[in-house]
Amino acid sequence: MVIPDQSRNRRNPSPAPCLAVLGTGSDVGKSVIAAALCRIFADRGLRVAPYKAQNMSNNSGVTPEGLEMGRAQIVQAEAAGIAPHVDMNPILLKPTSDVGSQVVLLGESIGNQTAMDYHQKKARLVQTANDALDRLRSDYDLVVMEGAGSCAEVNLLAHDIVNLPMAEYADAPVILVGDIHRGGIFAQLVGTLDCLPRHFRNRVAGFIINRFRGDLRLFADGVRWIEEKTGLPVFGVVPWYEHIRIDPEDSVVIERPKTVAANADGKPAVAVIRIPHISNFSDFDPLRGVTGLAVHFVETPQDLTAFSAVILPGSKNTRFDLEWLKTSGWEPRIADFDAGGGHITGICGGYQMMGSRVCDPDGLEGEPGATTGLGLLPVETVLQAPKTTTLSRFSWDGIDGTGYEIHMGQTRSHGGKPLLAVHERNGKAVNDTDGCAVDHGRAIGTYMHGLFDTPALIARWLDAMGIAGIDVPAAGGLEAKMQQYTLLADHVRSHVDMQRISALVKIQGKSSEIAKNQMANHSVKKPS
Numbered sequence: 001m002v003i004p005d006q007s008r009n010r011r012n013p014s015p016a017p018c019l020a021v022l023g024t025g026s027d028v029g030k031s032v033i034a035a036a037l038c039r040i041f042a043d044r045g046l047r048v049a050p051y052k053a054q055n056m057s058n059n060s061g062v063t064p065e066g067l068e069m070g071r072a073q074i075v076q077a078e079a080a081g082i083a084p085h086v087d088m089n090p091i092l093l094k095p096t097s098d099v100g101s102q103v104v105l106l107g108e109s110i111g112n113q114t115a116m117d118y119h120q121k122k123a124r125l126v127q128t129a130n131d132a133l134d135r136l137r138s139d140y141d142l143v144v145m146e147g148a149g150s151c152a153e154v155n156l157l158a159h160d161i162v163n164l165p166m167a168e169y170a171d172a173p174v175i176l177v178g179d180i181h182r183g184g185i186f187a188q189l190v191g192t193l194d195c196l197p198r199h200f201r202n203r204v205a206g207f208i209i210n211r212f213r214g215d216l217r218l219f220a221d222g223v224r225w226i227e228e229k230t231g232l233p234v235f236g237v238v239p240w241y242e243h244i245r246i247d248p249e250d251s252v253v254i255e256r257p258k259t260v261a262a263n264a265d266g267k268p269a270v271a272v273i274r275i276p277h278i279s280n281f282s283d284f285d286p287l288r289g290v291t292g293l294a295v296h297f298v299e300t301p302q303d304l305t306a307f308s309a310v311i312l313p314g315s316k317n318t319r320f321d322l323e324w325l326k327t328s329g330w331e332p333r334i335a336d337f338d339a340g341g342g343h344i345t346g347i348c349g350g351y352q353m354m355g356s357r358v359c360d361p362d363g364l365e366g367e368p369g370a371t372t373g374l375g376l377l378p379v380e381t382v383l384q385a386p387k388t389t390t391l392s393r394f395s396w397d398g399i400d401g402t403g404y405e406i407h408m409g410q411t412r413s414h415g416g417k418p419l420l421a422v423h424e425r426n427g428k429a430v431n432d433t434d435g436c437a438v439d440h441g442r443a444i445g446t447y448m449h450g451l452f453d454t455p456a457l458i459a460r461w462l463d464a465m466g467i468a469g470i471d472v473p474a475a476g477g478l479e480a481k482m483q484q485y486t487l488l489a490d491h492v493r494s495h496v497d498m499q500r501i502s503a504l505v506k507i508q509g510k511s512s513e514i515a516k517n518q519m520a521n522h523s524v525k526k527p528s
Helices: 030-043 071-080 115-139 164-170 185-195 216-230 281-288 318-327 330-339 349-353 455-464 477-493 498-504 512-522
Strands: 018-023 048-051 054-056 060-062 068-070 091-095 100-105 108-114 142-146 174-179 204-212 234-239 269-273 294-298 309-312 343-347 357-360 369-372 379-396 399-413 420-425 428-434 436-438 443-446
Touching: 018 030, 018 164, 030 048, 030 071, 030 142, 030 174, 030 204, 030 477, 030 498, 048 071, 048 115, 060 071, 060 379, 060 399, 068 071, 068 091, 071 142, 071 477, 091 115, 100 115, 108 115, 108 379, 115 142, 115 164, 142 164, 174 185, 185 204, 185 216, 204 216, 216 234, 234 477, 269 281, 281 294, 309 349, 318 330, 318 349, 318 357, 318 369, 318 379, 330 343, 343 349, 349 379, 349 399, 349 443, 399 455
Parallel strands: 018 142, 018 174, 048 142, 054 091, 174 204, 204 234, 269 294, 269 309, 309 343, 343 443, 357 379
Antiparallel strands: 060 068, 091 100, 100 108, 357 369, 379 399, 379 420, 420 428, 436 443
């Protein structure tokens, strides 16, 4: 399913205004607030585009052109009712180690760089980021910009290309988002302002306080104190929610998962091994939304016997994470689970790890060499360029689905049977297969991200994993996501002063008829 994009190639007589959503730290909710604003302004009939100059995340996706960009800006584009484009995230950093990342520029990998190397070359990329923003401003009515981490990292401020310097380039007012749930909201907001040079501090127009639990009336004095102390308005206090599911930006939300007891709540349980360089973990969000199924991310080795299935997720450093499975104690646990008849699924890097060997002759993900796999599937992988990035249409036992592939590896099978039939990649018809299945599907692997976006495919996977009696949702994929974006927009709109925020960028809602026509862009269209 795709969103028809009718917004590009409409040149504005003057650059569109920008609104910047920056944060007091990582994981305070910038991405979600930006997505909500994209949807709210789009609901008014405006052509809205998201933008984040530089994103550091292993949670990525593929555009209709077959190019790679950060998952958060894909979510925001979907919320705005438009197709994602790499201009919305011109620079993507995908960490491969504690000190290095793969650099993706305008959707294409340009290789791995250490943090120091990238820092020294970053100035050259500023123009690329600026040009991408300029193109968006000429094509849309409003650009909602998102920052990264804290906007007040004083040691990095001189070379920052995503927070306040980019807001200054766009002449964008800044909404500063803080997370009250983690505590210290007063220090978060006031401390951030105090760390900023005056010219950057003056760009901050006000605050949104996110993730409030409890009675909002009890925080009224807190709002007054913040406004009196800073002289800036609190545009809203957004309550914590449990009823909305939005793809998270990065793996911060699943860090340090605890050991869990499978079936503690009586539900069939699925374990997703939280490997160090986990990527595209949002693959499993549709499973987490299935009533009657428990999905747990697990990091510390534990007995897997009580789990109905185990999933090995994608990785940005397959050989490192494969070695981690061996040295951390996971390998014998997985082997015991397999020997006991357990069901195991590998996605992308997890699929590669399930094979007999992973070779990296050119050192694409680290030191050149080869690592023995888990031996669960009769496949062998060689990591090699160029990187595969495709939007794909496929089927599993006659059940159609759409997904995407992002990988450096080429995997060859010497047994088993293909899991999927692939019918189309990046709009071109193909007659290909993907993945591998053995032992009547008890162990399966695939490169296809988005396998669980189609309800009928969730049902097929549950059957393959031997999990019965589970009702899957009626809606899936983009249709289900659009419902969540509506819920998110309603939630934020009811707790934030959108009139004051609109005034920051001098935007008023369009006529109801124009808005009605624009909302056609929110409809879901199946590819032909």
